[in-house]
Amino acid sequence: MLAKHLLRSNSSLLFKQSLLKPTLARSFVSSPTSHFQEKDELxxxxxxxxxxxxxxxxxxxxxxxxxxxxxxxxxxxxxxxxxxxxxxxxxxxxxxxxxxxxxxxxxxxxxxxxxxxxxxxxxxxxxxxxxxxxxxxxxxxxxxxxxxxxxxxxxxxxxxxxxxxxxxxxxxxxxxxxxxxxxxxxxxxxxxxxxxxxxxxxxxxxxxxxxxxxxxxxxxxRMLQGLPEGPDDLWPEVSLPLESNFDYMNGVDFRKGCYVGQELTIRTFHTGVVRKRIVPVQLYNKDEGSPSIQKVDRNAVWPSVLEPQSDIKLVDGTSKRGVGKFCSGVHNIGLALMRLEHIQNDEKLFTSVKDESVRLRPFLPEWWTEEKL
CATH class of the missing domain: 3.30.1360.120 (Probable tRNA modification gtpase trme; domain 1)
Structure with missing residues (x-):
């Protein structure tokens, strides 16, 4: 299953470049259910x-x-x-x-x-x-x-x-x-x-x-599928619509006329790249192994200690700047705004709680992939 989310070495660069490009307001799949898969048995x-x-x-x-x-x-x-x-x-x-x-x-x-x-x-x-x-x-x-x-x-x-x-x-x-x-x-x-x-x-x-x-x-x-919703995920006056996947989720029409906030959105679409996007994440204890697939633990309570916009950093400390920010979560799953290069590399990440005990694994949603590879 993990291979469906992550890129093989000979195609990783092409896929990473495609992720950076904003897309037209159309879904990635050609039929209503061609790539949709439930992540939880319930x-x-x-x-x-x-x-x-x-x-x-x-x-x-x-x-x-x-x-x-x-x-x-x-x-x-x-x-x-x-x-x-x-x-x-x-x-x-x-x-x-x-x-x-x-x-x-x-x-x-x-x-x-x-x-x-x-x-x-x-x-x-x-x-x-x-x-x-x-x-x-x-x-x-x-x-x-x-x-x-x-x-x-x-x-x-x-x-x-x-x-x-x-x-x-x-x-x-x-x-x-x-x-x-x-x-x-x-x-x-x-x-x-x-x-x-x-x-x-x-x-x-x-x-x-x-x-x-x-x-x-x-x-x-919705969190298992990577769908942000509400101000904990989409921070008022902070979040950008393309980093929030509105182009992926059919929420932007790039062909329409003027509207409030259009200029930056259209400029990013036509000339820019999107280096960060909201993705699903899974939380785990530092003493546990990094999860290979998404699995919700309904007994877990980790997100109760995490606030929206909490920094996500590299465990090895090679970069002082954060590589993402936590959005919101329930049990051991959630959403985070992540720099895309750090989603691919299977790097060990932690969230900025006091003892750095909460580790985090990001996943690429399966419904992103069809027109990206």
């Missing part, structure tokens, strides 16, 4: 769980699509006629991360008679996000309100789900009126926004035998 099969740590805002009005088009990284005409939602980032004017979001059309009729959208955003920054939106509304014909109590956000995945039409464009083929196939990794699952009093089981495909899991399993599953 996650195999058909499952559903609430999505933790997210809030929902409603935007409505005749100028809503135009308003959002100027504020975020994706292209509103993709979803303004209705149908599935998409993934997008809101940036500062200099191009740093503010909020990671999913934006869903509220499908209120065949002809989608008036623009209404639900934004799925981090709960931890909901208040500042509302303030951010209202700051830009000015005289635009847009109304925004918090609708978190009216809806519940669900994540659904499994083989039965992937047998359904992945486009889910027509109303009769969507699982819910508000939602989307998660665009970050094809095959990762479906994200559904349901009325708070609606039972999620009513929308599940009849061909599957779906089992409920605790909401923590959503966090474990």
């Amino acid at each position: 996650h195999k099969g058909d499952h559903y769980t609430p999505v933790p740590g997210r809030s929902l805002l409603e935007l409505e009005g005749p100028e809503t699509a135009k308003f959002l088009q100027g504020l975020m990284t994706n292209h509103m005409p993709k979803i303004s006629p209705g149908g599935d939602g998409f993934y997008a980032a809101f940036l500062t004017p200099p191009g740093r991360m503010l909020y990671d979001t999913f934006i869903y059309p509220v499908n209120v009729g065949v002809n989608f008679p008036h623009p209404k959208f639900i934004i799925d955003c981090p709960s931890a920054t909901k208040t500042t996000f509302l303030r951010h939106l209202k700051r830009y509304i000015l005289r635009a014909k847009v109304k925004v309100r918090d609708c978190s109590e009216e809806y519940k956000l669900w994540h659904i995945w499994g083989p039965a789900l992937n047998k359904e039409d992945p486009a889910l464009v027509k109303k009769e083929k969507r699982f819910s009126d508000i939602g989307c196939m998660d665009p970050r990794i094809p095959g990762f699952g479906y994200r559904a926004v349901l009325p708070a009093d609606q039972d999620v089981q009513h929308i599940l495909p009849a061909s599957g035998q779906f089992e409920a899991l605790h909401e923590e399993e959503y966090t474990i599953r």
